[in-house]
Amino acid sequence: MTAPPAPPxxxxxSVQPLRHSLVLLSVxxxxxxxxxxxTEPLLLxxxxxxxxxxxxLCRRMQIVDDxxxxxxxxxxxxxxALWLGKEVIExxxxxxxRILDPRLPIQPQLIRLKASQTGDLTRVIYANSITLTPGTxxxxxxxxxxxxxxxxxxxxxxxxxxxxDRRVTRLEGSDR
Amino acid sequence: MMFVTAMAAxxxxxxxxxxxxxxxxxxxxxxxxxxxLGTKTVLLILVVGFLTxxxxxxxxxxxxxxxxxxxxxxVLRFSKYGxxxxx
Amino acid sequence: MRTQGALLVELLxxxxxxxxxxxxxxxxxxxxxxGIGLLRLPDFYSxxxxxxxxxTMGAGMIILGLLLQAxxxxxxxxxxxxxxxxxxxIMVFFFLMITSPSxxxxxxxxxxxxxxxxxxxxxTDS
Numbered sequence: 001m002t003a004p005p006a007p008p009x010x011x012x013x014s015v016q017p018l019r020h021s022l023v024l025l026s027v028x029x030x031x032x033x034x035x036x037x038x039t040e041p042l043l044l045x046x047x048x049x050x051x052x053x054x055x056x057l058c059r060r061m062q063i064v065d066d067x068x069x070x071x072x073x074x075x076x077x078x079x080x081a082l083w084l085g086k087e088v089i090e091x092x093x094x095x096x097x098r099i100l101d102p103r104l105p106i107q108p109q110l111i112r113l114k115a116s117q118t119g120d121l122t123r124v125i126y127a128n129s130i131t132l133t134p135g136t137x138x139x140x141x142x143x144x145x146x147x148x149x150x151x152x153x154x155x156x157x158x159x160x161x162x163x164x165d166r167r168v169t170r171l172e173g174s175d176r
Numbered sequence: 177m178m179f180v181t182a183m184a185a186x187x188x189x190x191x192x193x194x195x196x197x198x199x200x201x202x203x204x205x206x207x208x209x210x211x212x213l214g215t216k217t218v219l220l221i222l223v224v225g226f227l228t229x230x231x232x233x234x235x236x237x238x239x240x241x242x243x244x245x246x247x248x249x250x251v252l253r254f255s256k257y258g259x260x261x262x263x
Numbered sequence: 264m265r266t267q268g269a270l271l272v273e274l275l276x277x278x279x280x281x282x283x284x285x286x287x288x289x290x291x292x293x294x295x296x297x298g299i300g301l302l303r304l305p306d307f308y309s310x311x312x313x314x315x316x317x318x319t320m321g322a323g324m325i326i327l328g329l330l331l332q333a334x335x336x337x338x339x340x341x342x343x344x345x346x347x348x349x350x351x352x353i354m355v356f357f358f359l360m361i362t363s364p365s366x367x368x369x370x371x372x373x374x375x376x377x378x379x380x381x382x383x384x385x386x387t388d389s
Contacts, residue, residue, distance in 0.1 A: 034350045035235070037343070092293060092320040095312055099300040108309050108383055131364035134315040137308070139371040149371065149381060151304075151312045178287050182325055185291030189317060192298030196310070204307050204374040211366055212301065212314045215359065216294070219325050222355070226329055231344060234351045241355060245362040252366075252373045 020064045023071060025055045070121060076171050077125075083167065088133055091155065095134040098152055107153045110139070111160065113146045116169050126168040130159060179227040186223065190216045207251055214244035276335060283331035290324030297321055306382040307374060311367055318363040326356045 028051040036047065058064050070077075098106055113130075117123045127138040127146055135155030140147040150156035190213055197209035218241045225233025293316055300313025330352045337345035 031354075034347060034354075035238075037347045088319050092316055095300075095316055096293065096296050096320075099296060099303060099313065099316075104303065104305075106304070106309060108306070108381060110381060110383065127368060128361070128364040131315070131368050132319060132360065134312055134319060137311045137315070137371050138368055139308070139375050147375075149308045149311070151309050178284050178328075182287045182291050182328070185295050186325075189294045189298035189321070192295070192302055196301045202307055202374070202379060204370060204377070204379065205310060208307070208310060208314055208370055209301065211370070212297070212317060215318055215322060215363065218355065218359070219294075219322055222326070222329055222352070226332060231348050234348055234355070238351065238355055238358070241358055241362070245366060248366045249369060252369045 091133045091135050106151050109150050111148050111156050115146050122168055122172050179223050183223050186216050186220050211248050279331050279335045283328040286324050286328030290321050294321030308381040322359050326352055
């Protein structure tokens, strides 16, 4: 099977700084060590080679940019993840009560939320956070708006309050 | 003992998912059930690994999670575009 | 002095064991609840939420329970393997937390573009 000639890539204006490649390389190395648990010299050499090859391939695919290695977010995602975990647990309890209720008191509805993030990455984080929280699923992204299917009115109101949107926007750090 | 309890719960959930896959009126219901079955498989492998004290199982679970994700996305791409080619 | 230390270790072990029991039980509970939701909820889009429960709370709590067990073994056995297992468990967890909403969203979007309409009751009734 002969592959058709690849179309010329559109010239990307996203730069691939060396810093990102180094971070990617060290993350790969840490993963390799953790997952294999080997310390023999031969295997370590193989591991180093494979890490280098993967980094080189990623550079060739031009995916080593701010999106592939989001250094600019810093440690803020960790704080956000903790808050998200709390939200997810609360939403879980809420939806569980509704599902186990014999009357099944749900009010499915479609709502539109404004995503005030500017970057693609943070917008995806927002949409994924909505989906991760039970009771709401992001169905479609249309430009600035996210179409969300909510299971109950409470879940819909929770998202309409816009707190999650604000927190994800703060991840970008534009208004530090 | 506690691993057996968790295992039983996971198996029950898998059966429920299979029931939905059998009944599910649309193809998307079936894919959803399949997706859930995949996640439960990952958990089941993990729990079985702990139950039998075989740490290698965790690597299988990682691989299973990856393959499951790729599989679901492939099926969805197919159902969306009708073919697997790029665009 | 020595016996006191041994007692402390035993207490710690008991505490971790109880915590991991609780985590595994809640995880099992939410997992089954998600399964029930998958069967009970009326239309495809609401069934997505049932799957969401098992994927977040069910998987998360079960993995947390297993993680506590791995940590316990690591504390007792003083080898590196249990800690590697713990690290891998954390990675499985993060991986699931990233892929499960992605596939959920892809599924919902595919269904919507296929023309499957969500069942929306009157907004006035509760």
